[in-house]
Amino acid sequence: MIEVNNLHKSFKSLKALDGLSFTAKDGEITGLLGPNGAGKTTCLRTIYGLLKADQGITTVDGIDVAKQPLDVRKRLGIFPDKFGLFERLTAYEQIDYFASIQGLSGKTKKEAIERVIADLEMEELAHRKTQGFSQGQRMKVTLAQALVHKPQNFVLDEPTRGLDVMSTRVLRNYLSKFKEHGHCILFSSHVMQEVAALCDRVIIVANGKLAAQGTPEELCKLAGETHLEEAFVKIIGSDEGIAA
Numbered sequence: 001m002i003e004v005n006n007l008h009k010s011f012k013s014l015k016a017l018d019g020l021s022f023t024a025k026d027g028e029i030t031g032l033l034g035p036n037g038a039g040k041t042t043c044l045r046t047i048y049g050l051l052k053a054d055q056g057i058t059t060v061d062g063i064d065v066a067k068q069p070l071d072v073r074k075r076l077g078i079f080p081d082k083f084g085l086f087e088r089l090t091a092y093e094q095i096d097y098f099a100s101i102q103g104l105s106g107k108t109k110k111e112a113i114e115r116v117i118a119d120l121e122m123e124e125l126a127h128r129k130t131q132g133f134s135q136g137q138r139m140k141v142t143l144a145q146a147l148v149h150k151p152q153n154f155v156l157d158e159p160t161r162g163l164d165v166m167s168t169r170v171l172r173n174y175l176s177k178f179k180e181h182g183h184c185i186l187f188s189s190h191v192m193q194e195v196a197a198l199c200d201r202v203i204i205v206a207n208g209k210l211a212a213q214g215t216p217e218e219l220c221k222l223a224g225e226t227h228l229e230e231a232f233v234k235i236i237g238s239d240e241g242i243a244a
């Protein structure tokens with residue numbers, strides 16, 4: 001479970017987060033939906049400890065990110081907004097590297113790598129150097145390295161950008177399976193259909209604040225609309241920066 005409580009973060013005079021609070025529960029997919037510049041990436045970066053909030057508390061499974069960052073890292077899988085692969089390594093070697101960082105070794109590590117490769121159906125890719133991999137293949141390697149240590153929580157920043165329909169489906173199916181096993185999934189998006197199709201709960205963020213939260217149905221009801229897109233526009237008062 002991930003809890004964000006009254007987060008504030010400014011970059012000089014710009015307030016990126018302005019008192020944001022929400023909870024992402026186990027066994028659910030929670031979508032952080034907001035227009036460009038709403039503060040989604042800033043929020044996710046504070047959850048995985050890349051940024052320090054000016055004020056507020058973030059906990060992962062009850063552990064304070066600011067106080068015990070390494071304990072939190074063990075419980076988190078991270079799919080960041082920008083990711084690079086070590087292009088001279090094979091996919092297997094890259095996953096192995098991340099497994100080692102997470103403290104896995106020996107037989108346990110080997111089994112964990114083989115499991116994640118099988119789960120993501122990437123056996124054919126495993127021993128190829130990642131240089132020249134397609135976006136979909138890169139996505140699989142990034143997913144595998146994020147999840148090799150079987151974290152309870154999984155945070156993804158706009159994971160479907162640049163993916164074709166097939167790769168997007170692979171990702172969605174994988175997230176659904178992960179959720180069925182009781183994990184907590186939090187992902188950011190500004191793609192409405194994706195959020196409506198996948199999320200149990202939607203957190204709408206605008207100007208670094210919580211604008212509304214609920215199931216897609218609850219948000220539609222709240223706004224008196226039948227489609228999430230119209231509900232969203234009504235709630236944040238604009239359709240700027242959002243993709244249908």
Ligand SMILES: Nc1ncnc2c1ncn2[C@@H]1O[C@H](COP(=O)(O)OP(=O)(O)OP(=O)(O)O)[C@@H](O)[C@H]1O
Nearest residue numbers: 011014016034035036037038039040041042043190
């Ligand atoms: N390192 C930084 N330095 C200065 N300003 C920043 C920095 N990171 C984010 N910002 C600003 O903070 C605000 C929130 O940015 P953020 O990237 O969190 O939004 P977002 O909701 O993820 O947007 P997008 O959907 O476009 O990725 C923006 O105005 C952005 O320009």
